[in-house]
Amino acid sequence: MSHPSSVVLATAALSTIAAGGTLAYAALSPQSQLFGRTLIAGRDPGEAALTYDDGPNDAATMQLLEVLARHSVRATFFMIGRFVHQRPEIVRAVSAAGHLVGNHTMTHPWLAWQPDRVIREELRGCNQALEDVLGAPIRYMRPPHGARRPAVLRIARELGLTLVQWNVMGNDWAPIGPDRVLRKVQRGIEAATGRGRGANILLHDGYHQGMGADRSATVEATDRLLAQLRANGQRVVTVDAWS
Numbered sequence: 045m046s047h048p049s050s051v052v053l054a055t056a057a058l059s060t061i062a063a064g065g066t067l068a069y070a071a072l073s074p075q076s077q078l079f080g081r082t083l084i085a086g087r088d089p090g091e092a093a094l095t096y097d098d099g100p101n102d103a104a105t106m107q108l109l110e111v112l113a114r115h116s117v118r119a120t121f122f123m124i125g126r127f128v129h130q131r132p133e134i135v136r137a138v139s140a141a142g143h144l145v146g147n148h149t150m151t152h153p154w155l156a157w158q159p160d161r162v163i164r165e166e167l168r169g170c171n172q173a174l175e176d177v178l179g180a181p182i183r184y185m186r187p188p189h190g191a192r193r194p195a196v197l198r199i200a201r202e203l204g205l206t207l208v209q210w211n212v213m214g215n216d217w218a219p220i221g222p223d224r225v226l227r228k229v230q231r232g233i234e235a236a237t238g239r240g241r242g243a244n245i246l247l248h249d250g251y252h253q254g255m256g257a258d259r260s261a262t263v264e265a266t267d268r269l270l271a272q273l274r275a276n277g278q279r280v281v282t283v284d285a286w287s
């Protein structure tokens with residue numbers, strides 16, 4: 045056998061997943077618990093967490109900080125290590141404003157398809173990048189695309205990281221404009237509330253393929269969403285409130 049064993053295992057897992065619906069669901073659905081505990085949302089439907097992935101990003105991240113400060117709320121930012129290296133000053137500004145910073149890997153691969161060695165390098169590299177800038181340990185990670193397999197949870201745990209998914213999406217990775225982002229989030233919050241859960245809202249201040257993506261729709265949708273949450277009496281929390 046010329047393959048390293050981890051590659052063989054990954055290949056075996058991949059063909060199992062391709063063959064059966066249940067494992068594919070477990071690997072890809074953000075709400076599946078089959079592969080172990082992940083943090084989604086608390087049991088208080090009056091709570092909502094705003095989470096932003098794929099930054100730090102020029103323009104959008106700092107604009108979001110202004111909006112969040114104006115509404116006096118704190119959010120959670122899952123950052124990509126290679127962008128952390130490029131924009132440490134934005135990372136520091138996010139943390140200094142009181143927001144929670146989490147790990148979103150070094151280069152944003154689909155972790156479910158990676159060998160253990162790559163999963164470990166991706167998570168450890170991003171932790172290192174963030175901890176070098178912030179001087180404090182990182183406790184939360186979100187897997188790119190929500191994809192995972194048991195090894196992702198195990199390695200995350202070894203590194204002291206809690207895996208965080210979501211239960212509300214804004215689909216703001218697509219160029220759909222602030223109105224549709226907001227409507228999608230509103231419907232998701234209604235669904236989560238209807239199930240008696242808090243809302244863990246996935247939005248994007250960055251774009252995993254490069255620095256400088258236009259996220260003005262996300263910034264505007266956030267501003268309007270926060271006005272609505274306040275009008276509805278919902279409390280905005282960071283994801284560590286649910287751990």
Ligand SMILES: [Zn+2]
Nearest residue numbers: 097098188189
């Ligand atoms: Zn991402």
